[in-house]
Amino acid sequence: MVEQVTHPLSKYLRADMMPHIWCPGCGNGIVLNCFVHALDELKTDLDKLVVVSGIGCIGRTAGYTNTDSFHTTHGRAIAFATGVKLASPELEVVIVSGDGDLFAIGGNHFIHAARRNIGVKVICANNFNYGMTGGQLGPTTPLESLTTTSPYGNIEHPFNLVHLAAAAGAIYVARWTTLHVRRLTQSMKKMMQKEGFCFIEVISPCPEIFGRYNKMRTGLEMMEWFKKASVVESFSDPAKAEITKEKIVVGEFVDTQKLSYEKLFHEKIAQINERSIQ
Amino acid sequence: MPERIKHKPLDIDKVKPPKAEIHIITDQCKGCGYCIQFCPKQVLEESKEINARGVHPPKIVDESKCILCSFCTAVCPDFAIYTTEKKCAEGC
Ligand SMILES: Cc1ncc(C[n+]2csc(CCOP(=O)(O)OP(=O)(O)O)c2C)c(N)n1
Ligand code: SF4
Ligand code: SF4
Ligand code: SF4
Ligand SMILES: [Mg+2]
Numbered sequence: 001m002v003e004q005v006t007h008p009l010s011k012y013l014r015a016d017m018m019p020h021i022w023c024p025g026c027g028n029g030i031v032l033n034c035f036v037h038a039l040d041e042l043k044t045d046l047d048k049l050v051v052v053s054g055i056g057c058i059g060r061t062a063g064y065t066n067t068d069s070f071h072t073t074h075g076r077a078i079a080f081a082t083g084v085k086l087a088s089p090e091l092e093v094v095i096v097s098g099d100g101d102l103f104a105i106g107g108n109h110f111i112h113a114a115r116r117n118i119g120v121k122v123i124c125a126n127n128f129n130y131g132m133t134g135g136q137l138g139p140t141t142p143l144e145s146l147t148t149t150s151p152y153g154n155i156e157h158p159f160n161l162v163h164l165a166a167a168a169g170a171i172y173v174a175r176w177t178t179l180h181v182r183r184l185t186q187s188m189k190k191m192m193q194k195e196g197f198c199f200i201e202v203i204s205p206c207p208e209i210f211g212r213y214n215k216m217r218t219g220l221e222m223m224e225w226f227k228k229a230s231v232v233e234s235f236s237d238p239a240k241a242e243i244t245k246e247k248i249v250v251g252e253f254v255d256t257q258k259l260s261y262e263k264l265f266h267e268k269i270a271q272i273n274e275r276s277i278q
Numbered sequence: 279m280p281e282r283i284k285h286k287p288l289d290i291d292k293v294k295p296p297k298a299e300i301h302i303i304t305d306q307c308k309g310c311g312y313c314i315q316f317c318p319k320q321v322l323e324e325s326k327e328i329n330a331r332g333v334h335p336p337k338i339v340d341e342s343k344c345i346l347c348s349f350c351t352a353v354c355p356d357f358a359i360y361t362t363e364k365k366c367a368e369g370c
Contacts, residue, residue, distance in 0.1 A: 005301050005303060006303075007303060007306075007357040007358075007360055008360055008362075009357060009360075010357065013357070018357075019306060019356065020356075022355065023308075024308035024309055024310050024333065025308070025310035025311075025312070025355065026355055027355070028355070029354070029355020029356055029357075030352075030353060030354075030355050032355075033352060033353075033354065033355065033357065034352060037352060178353075179316070179353070181349065181352035181353050182349075182352065185352065218310075218311075219310045219311075219312065219355075220310065220311050220312070220315055223312060223315070223316070
């Protein structure tokens with residue numbers, strides 16, 4: 001049946017911002033789709049949700065979700081989100097941003113938010129490059145990949161984001177590709193029910209730039225790579241969770257509990273106030 | 279194959295598998311082909327039609343083969359396809 005109808009999830013999207021600007025086959029649309037699916041399945045109260053993004057193609061997410069949201073300066077999504085969470089701990093704060101935004105210019109915010117266990121939830125669309133500015137090499141670009149700033153092949157060792165997040169202290173860490181839509185949505189749901197710093201890496205196709213430079217001109221070719229190379233190794237050692245042409249290790253890596261910073265922060269303030277009254 | 283799957287379920291005559299209805303919002307499609315390529319039952323194919331964005335949106339080959347897994351709904355980057363269960367009054 002071919003017809004003109006509205007999508008059942010359209011209430012989670014800002015109608016005036018649609019259609020989104022992402023290229024055909026861009027994984028960002030799948031990340032957004034799975035995210036709003038998770039919101040729908042959790043029956044999330046949109047008045048209690050804040051979405052924060054930095055600059056980058058994926059950063060448009062903040063402007064597309066139909067909830068209170070903020071599109072921050074480049075690299076400062078976590079810094080902004082930290083402020084929101086500390087001021088209003090009852091709000092659910094989700095950051096959706098890019099590999100460049102979160103791990104290059106924003107790298108320090110990431111490790112310290114994880115270390116302090118600030119209860120914000122981070123979804124990183126890792127497309128292995130700076131998509132928005134024309135496809136430069138970034139901190140997750142695999143060795144030997146071609147980008148506009150590594151035309152002879154990348155010689156910088158990339159970050160392993162799940163290892164980094166686990167080592168820095170995140171209480172929930174997972175990695176999926178945009179082909180793992182079900183498990184990605186489940187992970188997002190799980191993460192949103194936890195208290196503390198959580199991180200999901202989504203390996204996401206950027207066919208228009210990264211793909212084009214690396215002999216995968218279409219999203220389909222990139223997704224076929226994910227299909228062929230992905231191996232689910234849940235709760236394996238994140239240090240060994242490699243991303244190569246041959247193998248992409250996906251799964252959940254950390255699922256634990258720890259007192260959150262905002263909880264300790266407000267408890268401490270209450271204690272100090274009590275003492276000063278006596 | 280495990281023993282229990284070899285046998286026909288006892289209530290097979292009473293239980294009707296749900297019937298799917300596939301909705302394609304053709305002008306929203308950017309033609310990535312994910313829904314076509316990764317549908318486990320090959321329910322969709324590329325149409326000859328050219329939509330408002332100048333690409334070929336998917337079309338349905340055989341709706342009765344759809345198992346309502348909703349993979350196409352979740353994988354579409356452009357919110358251009360979704361499935362629903364057909365209400366009984368409409369045809370089962
Ligand atoms: C302070 C600052 N430095 C640099 C830039 C230029 N800039 C815009 S987006 C971007 C990188 C985006 O990469 P990523 O976060 O991976 O997002 P993607 O576009 O790949 O989704 C950069 C360097 C900027 N906007 N502001
Ligand atoms: S440049 Fe890459 S990341 Fe940006 S919208 Fe296009 S495909 Fe997506
Ligand atoms: S719901 Fe599943 S079986 Fe049906 S068309 Fe979509 S992907 Fe194919
Ligand atoms: S997944 Fe969506 S955008 Fe891609 S071909 Fe199918 S309907 Fe079109
Ligand atoms: Mg990027």
